[in-house]
């Protein structure tokens with residue numbers, strides 16, 4: 630098959646060629662497998678087919694709200710059995726960055742979290758004490774004269790702010806996170822992911838990137854983003870799973886994270902599905918803004934439905 634544009638998977642032949650081209654599939658989650666708690670069509674059947682064909686499955690989500698262990702439970706709630714070592718989240722990637730690149734010392738260095746339990750849990754598993762995050766005192770209306778995070782002064786052991794999607798975002802969380810970011814370069818600024826939006830069934834909501842942008846604007850600082858398309862995240866996955874990049878396919882719903890991740894990571898191929906953020910027009914447009922996918926499909930389940 631010769632074409633220089635993205636190939637749409639809409640026939641048995643192309644679906645079979647797609648399956649035969651790769652040994653490992655890296656799946657984005659939101660917008661590909663599910664929208665919130667809504668499993669997308671034929672996902673269970675597609676993953677079962679790939680398992681039956683002996684393919685290696687890896688799940689790579691920029692959603693930092695849940696830990697890898699919590700994602701195993703989410704998969705199980707859909708009747709899909711996945712082990713923790715198959716899952717990589719932007720919260721986990723941020724914790725790896727804090728440990729291996731920032732070389733923060735557990736027991737000495739603490740982390741202020743702007744985000745949900747998925748970040749604090751992964752950092753906690755590496756031995757880091759986390760402040761902020763889901764602490765219910767942050768749900769209180771903000772008053773700088775009474776905030777427990779300010780009246781006793783900032784914690785001098787905090788060496789990093791990790792910021793991600795926080796669906797309980799409020800002025801209290803933004804104000805205290807900013808105090809830590811105003812401490813200068815001795816407090817690193819890490820963002821889990823750049824996704825500006827977050828797909829739900831029938832809606833598109835603000836994503837982590839939009840939340841983090843507020844802290845970047847008020848602090849005048851630019852975070853290091855650890856999720857897709859950061860190549861450290863892909864390199865961690867490739868070495869952990871001993872992957873042959875040429876036989877890997879990244880499956881995603883967002884061009885500037887998932888498809889860029891696969892193209893810049895020199896994977897064998899990429900598949901964009903149209904069940905999340907992107908449209909067919911965007912998949913086909915030639916622009917400097919984002920790479921084009923090698924394959925695209927209305928939904929991931931088409932790979933199963935066309936070849937059963």
Ligand SMILES: C[C@H](OP(=O)(O)O)C(=O)O
Pocket residue numbers: 657658659660689690691692693794822824826827828836837
């Ligand atoms: C949308 C993204 O999750 P992913 O699509 O990478 O699973 C996110 O939750 O910000």
Ligand SMILES: [Mg+2]
Pocket residue numbers: 657658659660661881882883905
């Ligand atoms: Mg997605």
